Amino acid sequence: MSESPQRPPRMSRMSTRAVVVGGSLAGMLAAAAVKEHVDSVEIIEAHGLPEGPESRPGVPQAAHFHVLLSGGANAIEDLLPGTVKELLGAGAHRVPVTTNMLIYSPEGWYRRWQRDTHYLITASRDLTDSVVRRQVLKDPRVSVRPHTKVTALLGSSQCVTGVRLRAADGTESELSADLVVDASGKGARTPQWLAELGISGVAEDRIDSGFAYASRIYRAPVSTRNWPVISVQADPRGGEPGRTGGIVPIEDGRWHVSLIGTPGAQPSREAAEFEPYARTLRHPVIADLLAHAEPLTDVALTHSTVNRRYSYERLKSWPEGLVALGDSVAAFNPVYGHGMSVAAIGAVALRARLASRGLADGLSRAAQRAIAAPVELAWSLAVGQDIHYRTTKGRNAGAADRLLQRYVSRLSHTATGSFHVATAMTEVLTLQSPGTALLRPGVLAAALIGPLRPQLDEPTFTAAERGLLADAGIRLPWLTA
Template sequence: MSESPQRPPQVSRTSRMSTRAVVVGGSLAGMLAAAAVRDHVDSVEIIEAHGMPDGPESRPGVPQAAHFHVLLSGGANAIDELLPGTVKELLGAGAHRVPMTTNMVIHSPEGWYRRWTRDSHYLITAGRDLTDSVVRRQVLKDPRITVRPHTKVTALLGSSRRVTGVRLRAADGIETELTADLVVDASGRAARTPQWLAELGISGLAQDRIDSGIAYASRIYRASVSTENWPVISVQADPRSGAPGRTGGIVPIEDGRWHVSLIGTPGAQPTREEAEFEPYARTLRHPVIADLLAHAEPLTDVVMTHSTVNRRYYYERLKSWPEGLVALGDSVAAFNPVYGHGMSVAAIGAVALRTRLASLGLANGLSRKAQRAIAGPVELAWSLAVGQDIHYRTTKGKNASTADRLLQRYVSRLSHTATGSYHVATAMTEVLTLQSPGTTLLRPGVLTAALLGPRRPQLDRPTFTAGELRLLTDAGIPLPGLAE
């Protein structure tokens, strides 16, 4: 009886080396980073220094959540690309979709913006805790993604050539090591990546820190009218005046509430005193916000923050960058929140990371190429934020150069033209919502329109619609800012 031939040994699919990504930080940027890498590794572990709430509750790692947040359409589109259906979930939970400038009452330094009818550029407005919770719920549906709460990353493992994992410290002080094929730092403004890189022997990191000294005071109100389709209202400071800047805004959020923030530079900063909140609103360039708040019910205390510094690390410029490491979100650049860029830049950066992973996998060269791609949306948002802040006299870290002043004059001319030109207003919102690059504002048609100026006369009062004015009248509220 002949022996049957031996079969070659079978290699089980499960016997191959599994791959893991570690995300440092369970913030919005961290959740989006996990969504970006999940299809390219076997598992993703999010390391979070604090607890992870189940619902729309405050989280210690997001102190700025007390101030109003907007998700620009460029960022909202990126989140939906990473997590299809998330924007729909947000709207179902009570967030508002606000078309720009269709549903906005804006008093810019150059005048009142008209409410041009369009839908392609928009804001999603909601409490930050709600936005975080919806995104978190969408991400953690995936069984490949887990969270390790109450744990801090204390160092990177590996060398200047390749990061191989992280060192962890649990709440009880016990330290362990966790290996990873990819580490994504999404730990926010408090990121320690510069120190960790130095410990690996990587030096020469350039950074900018530009501080206009702006302070925020915020409070939530029960809206005095229905918030369904109610506009965002913004009265902006004029940095050209040379006087301390005062800005204010009302953003409709879930549950029939208004999130109100008042913002000032040194010499005009608001305080946390409740009795001074509404009087400060009356010092803005127009009283519309104060008039509305006089008939609304405050629901919270006043919360203050001075954490408005623009800070950027130029990781993409380093001569040496270790494979296996990527930084994302506020870990790369944190912006003055008055401009509303942070969440959107993190989302667009996460899409850039996923795109590089799709083309390169975990191959050599991924980390540097991903870091350079992430720098793209950072650069646009940085130029928009810093391009405004450097013109306040109180700003520290950079003085406006001749080129900066010329650029400001051009942008001011564009804004002036946008008050009476649909074409220029559309170009500006394309850029401001991070849907198009800044070069959009240099297209021949835009340059020509700016040269010609606004095609319609300037408005002299808030641009409320007839329907909104009826709502105010029916609620017994004097027409805001119009009874002069």
């Protein structure tokens, strides 16, 4: 048995430092995870960080709607107690799933089952980032070095001992560290840095369905307090291009609206085409509501929806003193809303390994394997959907994939009329239970029986929501009394 790599001796053990690469949400959560186990944490940020809920360079996806799943929200609350309360106080919404959601799945409309155990936090990405950032940076052990880039790792293939830096004026320096956490996002250069240390063979998976996102913020025509999230999902089973859309209530009485399509049905950047595209979805609810809302922004368009994953946990060699987290490990098609939550759950896993091992040898590999667990679940959920579009590149659906899709479709069909199955699916989709929860005997039996209630023909608005619509003079022609 080979010996584990040993950290080279330091001049002094009196002070320990962690360096976090990137001041994104994942970077801030990484700092929260490690700050109790070192004397200081320094976040190296390539750009500046805004004081409040303002856009930050390097987060182009912030233009599109974001949801924080309850699995991720619970993880953030575990790392930074009081953060969810701060978010809600700043205008974010807590949306019970599916109690306060109108979801049109490929198998039909989900019922609005009454429960409060699973939820979404909805807000602009800028607000979520700012609240988390404020919570992290109020700890005096955490500091930020802005306008500075990490250009390389220091150390060897056995042990990372710090980072090489380049300041905005081109000045280069070195910064030693007992632990380096790479949270630099989709543009992470970790594979190149590892190669420079002599570590090769990083497995990369890329699955690209070709989705394009067009998003716009509207002034809502009704109160957004307790207003539901609305989602009209694409149906990949027919072989036609997929069209998806959603309305998410955010702070300040606004709706964040995203329209999403695969090649052959991609939305446009043109404002005049935004609402007509919404009319091409499988149901007109989004288009009919937008007809009464006031647009506040131009349309933001992106084609960056590829699923990309580095399987660092499978490498035969992994250096002590290095951990990768968040999009640096895996980035998902944002239509599924997993990114922030996976980063948060991964940060909790990192903290747990630090609590049990400290900075001792074996920490980095143990942490990387633990971080891979929530990545694996989110990856299977995202890729398990995307591979069934004809336009997807990187992997085709095989016989096992098609069999699994039929089972999941059966579950979704059952969930439209079964509280038990809807709850099981929600546990997994909010990252609060592993995928194996869908194979429990009770869930299998319920799927075999099928839905216990008839399918809904239209979305179900509550009496209070109907009253808001009536007060605003909004008549939805398909909405029955």
